[in-house]
Amino acid sequence: MSERxxxxxxDAVTNFAILFKDTNGIIQEWNVGAENIFGWKREEAIGKSIxxxxxxxxxxxxxxxxxxxxxxxxxxxxxxxxxxxxxGSLFYASGLLHAIYEEGVLTxxxxxxxDLTERVSLEAALADAENMMRTSVxxxxxxxxxxxxxxxxxxxxxRDNILHSALVRRVMITQEDERKRISxxxxxxxxxxxxxxxxxxxxxxxxVERNEKLQEHIQLLEKLARDIDDEVDFLAWELRPAxxxxxxxxxxxxxxxxxxxxxxxVLAKLDLERAAKKRLAAAAEINLYRIAQEALNNVxxxxxxxxxxxxxxxxxxxxxxxVEDDGVGFDPELETVKEKGxxxxxxxxxxxxxxxxxxxxxxxxKGTKIxxxxxxxxxxxxxxxx
Numbered sequence: 157m158s159e160r161x162x163x164x165x166x167d168a169v170t171n172f173a174i175l176f177k178d179t180n181g182i183i184q185e186w187n188v189g190a191e192n193i194f195g196w197k198r199e200e201a202i203g204k205s206i207x208x209x210x211x212x213x214x215x216x217x218x219x220x221x222x223x224x225x226x227x228x229x230x231x232x233x234x235x236x237x238x239x240x241x242x243x244g245s246l247f248y249a250s251g252l253l254h255a256i257y258e259e260g261v262l263t264x265x266x267x268x269x270x271d272l273t274e275r276v277s278l279e280a281a282l283a284d285a286e287n288m289m290r291t292s293v294x295x296x297x298x299x300x301x302x303x304x305x306x307x308x309x310x311x312x313x314x315r316d317n318i319l320h321s322a323l324v325r326r327v328m329i330t331q332e333d334e335r336k337r338i339s340x341x342x343x344x345x346x347x348x349x350x351x352x353x354x355x356x357x358x359x360x361x362x363x364v365e366r367n368e369k370l371q372e373h374i375q376l377l378e379k380l381a382r383d384i385d386d387e388v389d390f391l392a393w394e395l396r397p398a399x400x401x402x403x404x405x406x407x408x409x410x411x412x413x414x415x416x417x418x419x420x421x422v423l424a425k426l427d428l429e430r431a432a433k434k435r436l437a438a439a440a441e442i443n444l445y446r447i448a449q450e451a452l453n454n455v456x457x458x459x460x461x462x463x464x465x466x467x468x469x470x471x472x473x474x475x476x477x478x479v480e481d482d483g484v485g486f487d488p489e490l491e492t493v494k495e496k497g498x499x500x501x502x503x504x505x506x507x508x509x510x511x512x513x514x515x516x517x518x519x520x521x522k523g524t525k526i527x528x529x530x531x532x533x534x535x536x537x538x539x540x541x542x
Contacts, residue, residue, distance in 0.1 A: 166377070172384060173269035179262060181206040181220060193249075193271050195242030206267075209239050211246065227255040228262055236272065247273045252383065258372065268380060405441040406431055406468065409448060413466055420456045423463045430469035432532075440530060443506040444468075444477050447514070450499040451479035451526045459483025459524060473532050474512070480525040485518045503528065 166174055166187040173190035177183050186201040194201070194209055201208075207215050214220070214237065226233035233253040238246045252268045400408035406428055417424035436444070448466060455461050461483030469476050488500075500516065503526070507514040512530030 169384070171270075174266065174380070175201070175206075175269075176256075176264055176266050177206045178264045179224075181224065183208075184264065190269070193241075193247075193269060194239070200242075211238050211240055214238075223251075223253050224265060227253045227265055231255055239269065247271055248275075249273075254376070254380070256376065266376065266380070268384070400441055400445055401438075404435045405445055408441075408445055409466065409468060412445070412449065413452070416452050416456070417464075422455065422461055424452070425463070425465050427465065427467040427469075430467075430471070432470040432475070436475070440475075440510055443510055444475070444528065444530070447503045447506050447526075447528050448477060448479060450503050454499055455479075455481045455483060455524075458486070461523070470532060471529075474529045475532055477528045478525065480523065482523045485520050485522045485524050487520060488516050488518055 166185070167189075169187060170189045170192055173193045174185075174187045175183055175190050176185035183201050183204050183206060186196070186198045190201065191197055196204075196208075206220055210220055219235075219237070223233040223235065231254065234251070235253075236248070236250045239249050240246060249272055250270050254266045254268075255262060256264045256266060410426055410428070413424045413426045416422075435441070452464065452466075455464055459481045461481035464479065464481045467476070467478040467480075469478075500514075504514045507528045507530065510530040512528060515527045515529075516524070517527070518524035
């Protein structure tokens with residue numbers, strides 16, 4: 157009865173793959189979420205090597221073995237990489253590998269996998285759009301050299317700038333609406349299921365108090381549910397922080413910086429001493445927030461920093477946002493940096509929408525400073541916004 161309930165609890169999680177493997181990497185358990193994501197049924201997967209879900213390159217590089225070593229030494233191993241489905245197709249996913257100990261002896265591992273294909277597809281689509289825009293600009297420049305008609309050139313540039321700004325605004329508004337919808341869906345749908353899962357774990361825990369071995373599994377499952385719950389909350393909040401609509405940019409930044417610091421384990425400080433007391437217009441608040449968010453995400457991905465300082469201040473006739481880290485830094489002029497983008501183009505576009513500018517100061521081994529400034533005329537004080 158208890159084992160059946162344990163399986164039911166695992167299978168209640170359908171959007172995440174949860175699988176158990178022994179110390180030799182042989183799959184011992186496989187939930188419905190794993191069936192949905194990878195394509196193998198439970199009876200097909202159990203007994204297979206965990207290497208089945210890894211790409212040939214990762215198998216050759218012994219990625220699975222390194223993950224197990226890390227989890228055994230630290231308790232958990234995190235990664236994002238490509239995995240293989242039953243039909244041979246690839247998908248991009250994030251993974252958490254937890255070590256399982258019984259009476260101090262390592263007995264196996266539990267792996268949680270989340271499909272990130274949709275996010276990667278969106279990033280690729282944005283990259284394609286940037287390349288198309290860059291190609292369009294290059295072609296336009298060649299046409300300009302051929303025609304040499306200054307008046308028409310001036311009119312065309314003005315028209316293109318207006319159309320480009322309108323297009324960027326429309327894309328970003330649509331993007332924010334979609335982020336808000338996805339954030340709401342994460343809370344409303346997946347959040348309800350996670351709550352139900354945790355309640356069922358609590359009921360099961362009370363019923364099997366005398367079975368110590370099963371209690372260990374239940375406690376592990378309970379921790380996994382909390383971890384998934386925290387991850388969903390962080391993702392939903394990253395997509396659209398409710399505090400920015402209700403309380404404004406300063407409150408949203410304060411919460412994000414604290415959550416980001418806790419999530420990534422990097423000391424982050426926020427300075428609001430020189431920030432103005434009035435609220436910004438909604439477009440200015442969300443775009444400055446996204447610039448800070450992208451800058452901090454770059455720190456998490458690339459900087460290897462130990463400290464980050466975020467400052468929001470009113471300086472004469474402008475509002476200035478600065479994100480400065482003590483990480484490895486980079487050369488903004490390098491071609492590889494331009495190709496990867498690091499979100500710099502998007503941050504620059506957001507500043508330009510607000511008639512502002514974005515400046516980047518960085519060098520190898522000397523950290524990075526990103527400074528965005530917009531005109532202070534973007535202040536407004538509508539009813540209901542303090």
